[in-house]
Amino acid sequence: MKVSKGFFVFIVSFFLLLLTAPCRAAEINATIAEGNVSLYSALLKQLESESTQSEEEKLRKALLKKLIYLEKSGHIRKFELAVPKNEEEYRSLIIQYGNWSLSKKELKENIKQLGEKIDVIHKQIESLDPKDPKIAILQLQYAFYLKGVRLYRRKLAMYLSLIDRAPPYFVKGVTEVTFDLNATQTHLRHIEEKLQDIENEIKSYDIERERLNLLGKTEMVRRLNYGIQVLQAKRYSILTDKLAEMFILYSNALKRHDSAETFALQSRMIEIMESFFPSEVRNDLRNLFTTMDTSILGHAETIKGATFEEIRQTALTFWKKLNRPLFSINQTPISTFKLILAIVIFVLGILIGTLYKTYLFKLFRNHRSVTQSTQTLLANLGYYIIVIIAFFIALNTIGVSLSSIALVAGALSVGIGFGLQNVVSNFVSGLILMFERSIKIGDYIEFDENLRGHVTDIRMRSTTITTNANIDVIVPNQDLIQNRVINWTMNDRIRRFDIPFSVAYGSDVHETQKVILEALKKSGFGDVLETPTRFSRVIMTAMGESSVDFELHVWIRGWETLYPKRTRSRFLVLIYDALYEAGIEIPFPQRDLHIRSVDGEIPLKLDTGIRPDTSYNGRPSH
Secondary structure (H helix, E strand, O other): OOOOOHHHHHHHHHHHHHHOOOOOOOOHHHHHOOOOOOHHHHHHHHHHHHHOHHHHHHHHHHHHHHHHHHHHOOOOOOOOOOOOOHHHHHHHHHHHHHHHHHHHHHHHHHHHHHHHHHHHHHHHHHOOOOOOOOOHHHHHHHHHHHHHHHHHHHHHHHHHHHHHHHHHHHHHHHOOOOOOHHHHHHHHHHHHHHHHHHHOOOHOOOHHHHHHHHHOHHHHHHHHHHHHHHHHHHHHHHHHHHHHHHHHHHHHHHOOOHHHHHHHHHHHHHHHHHHOOHHHHHHHHHHHHHHHHHHHOOOHHHHHHHHHHHHHHHHHHHHHHHEEEEEEEEOOEEEEEHHHHHEEEEEHHHHHHHHHHHHHHHHHHHOOOHHHHHHHHHHHHHHHHHHHHHHHHHHOOOOEEEEHHHHHHHHHHHHHOOOOOHHHHHHHHHHHHHHOOOOOOOOOEEEEOEEEEEEEEEEOEEEEEEEOOOOOEEEHHHHHHHHOEEOOOOOOEOOOOEEEEEOOOOOOOHHHHHHHHHHHHHHOOEEEEEEOOOOOOOEEEOOOOOOEEEEEEEEEEEEHHHHHHHHHHHHHHHHHHHHHHHOOOOOOOOOOOOOOOOOOOOOOOOOOOOOOOOOOOOOOOO
């Protein structure tokens, strides 16, 4: 279709106006983004006709030329898949498959990078003033990146299609191609020699680079770095050839239905690719292996071999990760395996120490000649020795020498000298509490008159005590070691409560004791303990000014011992009811007033409850 010259000039002028004239709002120009070669050529011609050549115009020309080139070279080369007829074609298909996979990985990265650039440019366009001259350049850049993403996506779709359609051609090639194993083995030996030469050359370059770094010869180091990069690229190419030859061996083993050699060669190829090839290529190769194994060996044999290889590879990978250095102590690498082994040894030492203490207590149980304090001393001393020995063995396992320990101890001593005395003291006190177990988690302790509660946590610096009112109190470990602490439940939950009460003078004290004990027996309280050595009693404690004072001594067991106020209240109510029912008087303070002499008359006043009226002149009315 022919286009008139006037119409063409109008179109060019319109698009130039879009590029140069300010828009009402800064937004993406869809016409530029979706343009073609004709549009970009017309815009470029118009720019070249202008006399001024500013930096912005030069940049716009460069972008328009790139867009024109991109539009003209945007066609995609098509690959035709065919069943290989000989070993050379089969090898070529293998190499092509690897290149497709590698290209797929590179295209995904390029698409991601261009997408990020498009987002940045979009935000820049929206943030700029519509009259800003940079808008025109950003519109062209946006179009260039957008067309690049579309081209990469088309190529990516093509490579994905080739990778998906290729496995059946490999399967047919295995059955039709005759493989020359002798030539393949010979070629592999030559490849191994080349790889060894390249590895030696890279090591030589690396040694020379270190020497030049020490001499400060930066230019020569830069040249060596470039040489190493060239050698690494060459090594990559040779490794690709090696994998192709190993794939020939794998295909031949697959043709002979030798499953053991098939899966062994698979593992070797994957192991090589783990170190030098990206994960995209490895995954595609694994998928190719699975398709070929299933098609030729069958599902059962494939699952069996693949499962064994997966287990072996997983175990090998796990072992490598365990032995990978995490950090270094005094130039000694420490791996996860060494740490786990050291922890196991230390925990084993603690278990052995605990068993030692248990056995020692059982051994001395029937020996009355050994006192309890001696038993505890021997048990704790042996326990600490075993734990310390296990600790040093664990340190030796991870490779920490005594010199490193001395260095840490020296640094710690310096820290203590600079004001960490309390921190270290609390830390050591925490260790003592944990190992000595005089105060354990769950114990009910009394720290002072105002603080009683359960021990809910023992940390290296402090201990948490939760009161009966559910208030958490943080106490430094040092205070628990240095001060007196009452542990109500250190060995058991049995405690004697002393309940004081009084009766009036003239009451029968024997009857009072009998009434209280009888009421206690009939109370039905299940937590009252009665044994030959621990039983309830009522004792007279004093003859006070207004009363005869008694105490009920009652032994309580169980959880009620941890709630002293509630328990004391229960028994006070019992005593009050028993005395009231028995008619025994509960006294109150009484005072006798004796007047020896008074000078003059004693004034008496009867309070009738009537107050004088002071409303008139401040004087009482009559």
